[in-house]
Amino acid sequence: MAHKALKNTCWIVFLAITGLVTNSCIESFVPETGIFDDALVIESTITTEVKEQQVFLNRAFRFEEFVPVPEENAKVIVKDDLGDEHSFQETSPGKYTSDVAFGAQPDRSYQLLVTTSDGKEYSSDAVLAPKISPIHGLKANRVVSGEDGMEILVEYDDSQTSTFFRYQFEETYQIIAPDWTGSELRAVAPFVLVVWPLDREERVCYKTDVSNDIIVNRPLETNQNNVLEFQVRFIDRNNYIISHRYSVLVKQLSISEESYRYLKKLDESSGGDDLFSPSQPGFFRGNVRSTNNQDEKVLGFFHVASVSSKRIFFNYSDFFPNEDLPPYVDGCLPFKPPTQSVNGEPTIFEMVANNVVRYHGTDAFGEFIVVPRVCADCTVLGDPNVPEFWEE
């Protein structure tokens, strides 16, 4: 919601009014965890894609701790309303994978059953797999008003209003090393470096990132005749990922209203307080509960989603013709490393041996000039293999 943009800065105004209050009204403090409640955290989204489905089990932890403890050796089963059971095996600590690949069938309902190693039983509500609601349209636009950048928009058709959607995306982008020369320095003998032609791809790579933000939307009818759209992703024009060619696979997950609510709540619970609706925090349950003890707190949610996905590509030049590229991840200043160590500084030999620089050129005295490796070797950031789906 757009009004979330209004963050909590009101008291600044108040300060000004009085002209008297000079110290900050909001200050941070260190709370002590009064009573820590241990809780099982369930994380699973069963989708309509036929694949090895996954369930993750962890435990909550104290503020002072930083890493969750996986819940190991649990028995995990997903059951459908016809009584078919899919059992899961722990493939790494806390990660449970279905024995066989399967996909949820729309209009069937599924239930997660977990028995932990200490014998406690947990079960989720039966969740109906929603009907598949394919992505009607996916497009990229340059946003000029406000922040300059690219936005990825999902378009809806009329039948999709009031449906609950969750979005996940995988973005893949081409990385071209700006200072690639096609050569590298090789140590052919101790303290002897030669310029050697590259025998592998280091100029063009591909990198894929997966979103982990919670992006949900429920398109609502408007009284305007616009095509309903939703911004799934915004990329600042200075982000190097759009420098050449960019592709994004947007997954549209039709989810239940409960899933939608849960995700929204979860997202809001972690956000800064919206001045207008500082949602009062409280414990909120997902759809999994303990069958032994009704009062036991269980965190997380068992989602069942119908998935539809679409991919688009665009080039930087399509939207930013004749404009400078976004800055690369590194400033890429060429430099001349010493051949002998001064004050412990690494020598060019050490740098080559440690694979942290790439050949850039040779100066008038025949000494090598190098750049940081990332400037001439894209494999630092990505993978030189062209992804299967990639289209030029």
Added chain:
Amino acid sequence: MKFKLSVCLLLSFYCSFAQNEKDKITLSFDNLSMKEAVVHIQETTGYRFFYVDDWLDLDPISKNYNQVSILDLLNDLFEDSSINYYIMEGKKVVLTKGSIIYDVLPETFFVLPQKEFQDSIMVAEIDTEDILPILQGQDQELAKNNIGVVKIGKEDKNSAKRFAILTGYAINTKTQRPISDLALLIKGTGKGTTTNAQGFYTIQVPLGIHQIEVSALGIQGEQKKIIVYGDGQLDFELAESFEVLDEVVVEGNRNRNVEQTIGGVLQIEVKEIKTIPLVLGERDIFKVATTLPGVTTAGEGAAGFNVRGGKTDQNLILLDYAVLYNPSHFFGLFSAINPFTSNNVNIYKGNIPAEHGGRLSSVFDIHTKDGNDQKFSGEASIGPVTGNLTLETPVIKDKSSLLVGGRATYSNWILRSLKEESLKDSEASFFDVIAKYNHKINNNNDVKVMGYYSKDAFNITRDSVYSYSNRSFSLQWNHKFNDNSKGALIFANSQYKFDINFDANSVNDFDLKYNIEESLFKFKMKYLVGATHNFDYGFSGKLYQVKPGSIEPLRNESVVDPIFLPREKGLETAVFISDDFKINEKLSINAGFRYSLYAALGKSSQRIYEDDEPKNENTLIETKVFDDNEVIKTYGGAEARLSARYFLTPSLSVKASYNNTYQYVHTLSNNTTASPTDTWKLSDINIKPQRADQFALGFHKNVNDGEYELSIESYYKKFNNILDYKTGADLLLNEAIETTVLQGQGKSYGVELLMRKNNGRLNGWLGYTYSRSLIKFDGTFEEERINGGQFFSSNFDKPHDLSLVTNYKFNRRFSLSANFVYQTGRPVTYPIGNYVYEGKEYTFYSDRNKFRIPDYYRLDVSFNIEGNHKIKKFAHSFWNISIYNVLGRNNPYSVFFVTENGQIKAYKSSIFSIPIPTITYNFKF
């Protein structure tokens, strides 16, 4: 016209019947004052005049007499004045003020020395011992009473009038301030009246001799004989009967606390709260209210009040019968009620009178004072944040007056003068204006019209402007059918709206709006049967119209989806009757009954859900469409308002009461406190009205003839269908609001102790309340349950609440006041652990309101300087120097937790964490 009888004159004469002046007189004069004219006549005719200089008018007159008798001449000359004359033997003319000297009167009389009178015109006081029985046949009784006799008006032998209008005003000799609410009674006639806030009164009295008795709380009563000849003025200069509790009067009527039949009433005399320490220079009725037991706020700067464990939306705040939806400015830091224009405030927290309804917990009945119908006057104050000016003026003297008051901040000016760039363009301002016109048509009819408007506008972020406004209007026509029966016809209309405008020149720009309007029609009657029954009855109808919200993008390329929620409409009607029945000297009962009926009206689309299922999309069966004004659903119920008072001893009474109330409108609020985006929602098919039942028992005691007041009241309150929201609900602009809210139960109970010292150099009060406020949401389904369906603390459950308000008077001009407040910290939901979900770290929380924020305490002091009391001074001034939060206590207002860079951070916010000094200057003219 001001006459000063500064000369003390002893007029003594003997008179006998001797009217033998037949001489014709011819004379003329031009532009002479009355006195000069008299001197001129004396010189030219040889008649000698006896008079008091000051009686004679200074306005120039011109006359031309040709061959007239002395009688005709004098008749003509004094026709327009209040002078009567008597011609004695030897060409002596005695001029008198008003009275006709009857020839039969055998004795001399004395006009006794007069004290300096202000604004008095035609008063002469006569010592009874030497009085001449002026009106034959009535002399016996008069001669017996050794009290002052006052002659009113000028007798006209030819007049057929039987009544005269007596006006005047009362002043406190000590303070030189007008005395309001002074009761005047004309003995034996059943006629009586009271003075208004400016001390003025008007009464119709039969001609003749009367005894007039005046009395008021804290004022030495007085009886006066008056001889009424005609219209005239009678002023009272009265002494205080005891050291008046000048500063910290909360209840005006000395015995009211023990005597009143209904319990749980707080009365705040607005003009008496001026010495209470101020925050930012604003005198605030509501802040005073919160120092009294039973009324609290969720925190500093929190809008809304929690009365006896009720939510902030359960208070009916009435300004001259018109509802104020948001009676605060700037997040509740300032009250939107102008203290200069308000008369007094009655807060009903226990038994709500049957004429009021529609809110569960309390009625704040605020009345605007009537303007001064005698002379132009005003009051102004200058504080650090606001300026306030109130003016009063007669429109038709003695009949109608107009009062206009306005307050505004100069904060915009302050903001603009700041160097800080980010604040320079900010806006933060509020103002409120009020106007009241009252017109006395005749003795049986009067009309009052009130209009009010308040507006707040401020930036919340740099690019967003949030504004809200209240608009109220009321019209009241009072009619007196006879001495036992009075009626009032009331029409009132109120509107509250807010608007959030976000304009950052981006695709996110939007304009969000909300609006509620209500119109009230009410007819009420008061009927007295003897001294034992006092009936109030009538009916009322209230139409609600709500535009529950819209959001519109400000730009074409906006990503903001426009939303328009359909309008809501509802009609709330009620009939009511109550009787204050005095069974005997000790026992009296106030039995009230109200029946309210609410109809939700179309046009509307109502979502119908499966019975016994949580309301959500999946259980939605259908959407029913209703036409305009079609009844969607009705709710109604009988409401009892019963209370009884019994005197255990003459100064100790016990009061018990039961009452129940229904409420058909609800606020939707994600917040602990009333918040700017709280929206009001009408009951419909899915949202049921709230109901409360309250039982109360209290003891009230006056000690030392009202010097000390003690009361202890206890209550138990039960709520049904109170609204709360599911955790994380999105309430704003949600069309299916019923799917995100819950209706549950509540209970609250408490004991309230109030000790008050009303007079002496040190006065003030100590209030202590122990109370609990608990709520419970226990639905059949998990999503309808909060905290496992058990009772838990409401957001404003603060068991211990102590307020001490004191004032010490050094002398008439200087006084020192101090407040101390202590409250248990309010409940809060605390994070109890972290967890990782889908790669991100989150915090999970305890059960709702399981923990508490630190206790709240605060000390304020103020020093008050009254200007001197010289009468002739143009204005009466008053300085107040306050320090708010002297101890600099960093009272946390709220505690919240934010995930920053994957880490949980805890914050506490406070509003006034350092002492805030303020100086305010007030003056009155």
